[in-house]
Amino acid sequence: MKLKKSLLLVVLLLISSLIVFGCTKSVTNTPAVQENPSDQLSIVASTSWTALIAEAATGESVDVIAPVELRHPPEYDFKPSDIVAVQEADWVILAGYEGFMKKILESNSIDEEKTIQIRTTNTYDHLVAQTRVIAEKLGTLEIQQSWENEFTNVMNSILEQAENKEISQTKVLVHMHMADFVRSLGFEVLEVYGAEELSPAKIGELSKLNPDLIIDNYHNPQGIAIAEVSGVARVELRNFPGPQHKSIIELVTDNATILGLY
Structure with missing residues (x-):
């Protein structure tokens, strides 16, 4: 009876050892979990x-x-x-x-x-x-x-400059694709151009409005002739950022700088 108990005990110990060894081997061979770069x-x-x-x-x-x-x-x-x-x-x-x-x-x-x-x-x-x-x-x-x-702080600075320089008294002719931006800064917009090719008659008509500045579109400039006829300064603003712009804020501040507001 004692011999049978001893044999049973040995068998149980052997089984336990195999289980532990198997589990240990499984854990050590499992590769470490790594972050998936495709989560970006x-x-x-x-x-x-x-x-x-x-x-x-x-x-x-x-x-x-x-x-x-x-x-x-x-x-x-x-x-x-x-x-x-x-x-x-x-x-x-x-x-x-x-x-x-x-x-x-x-x-x-x-x-x-x-x-x-x-x-x-x-x-x-x-x-x-x-x-x-x-x-x-x-x-x-x-x-x-x-x-x-960040953008709010930048725009507050630009608008403060616009107020200090009283740009609401600056009369401008502006290309249609720059009109919303220019109006948001406070300029007095006399007329918007660019919906169609400017005829000589239209160029003369716009020139007679006596603008202080012509704000044109870099991507499709149409105000060159108006500036030549009226004899006033013309600037070009961008909508599409160029290679030099690392952020949309940089684009906005560059346009504001061209207008003397940043």
């Missing part, structure tokens, strides 16, 4: 303008379809690699007027759920509103709020 958002934007708005909203690096160096990015003709970039992106940001984006989206059955269309106007209210739209979709509201606080 993959965002593609149509132009530098939509890209920097998206970066402000998310804090993420955003890939751009139309080359930043282009003077008028909406006229870009896309490449096959651009289609792949849009297909593989988690999110696609666009403004809606980019013909090349419309072709890519419609021809390749891109999921509408991952596209976000925003309004591209460089006024304080619109930029804040559009960054919030993106941030709500992508869950980056805290990042957007931090950016918004």
Whole structure:
């Protein structure tokens, strides 16, 4: 009886040892869990303008379809690699007027759920509103709020300069695509031009309004003849950020600097 008990005890000890050894071997061979780099958002934007708005909203690096160096990015003709970039992106940001984006989206059955269309106007209210739209979709509201606080401080500084320089008394002719920004700063806008090619008669008519300044559009300048006829200064502002702009705030402050307000 004692012998049977002893044999049973030995068997139990052997089984226990095998179980422990097996478990130990399993644990030591399990690879360590690592962070997945693909957790980072993959965002593609149509132009530098939509890209920097998206970066402000998310804090993420955003890939751009139309080359930043282009003077008028909406006229870009896309490449096959651009289609792949849009297909593989988690999110696609666009403004809606980019013909090349419309072709890519419609021809390749891109999921509408991952596209976000925003309004591209460089006024304080619109930029804040559009960054919030993106941030709500992508869950980056805290990042957007931090950016918004910085942008608010910058705009307050610009508007303070505008008030100190009494720009409400500065009469301007402004290109249609710069009109909202210029009005938001407080300039007196005599008339907006650029909806169509300016005829000699229209150039003469605008010149007779006696503007103090002509605020033109870098991407499609049409005020050169008006400046020559009226003999007043002309400046060009940008809507689409260039290679020198690392943020949408930099673009706004550059435009404000050209106007003597930053």
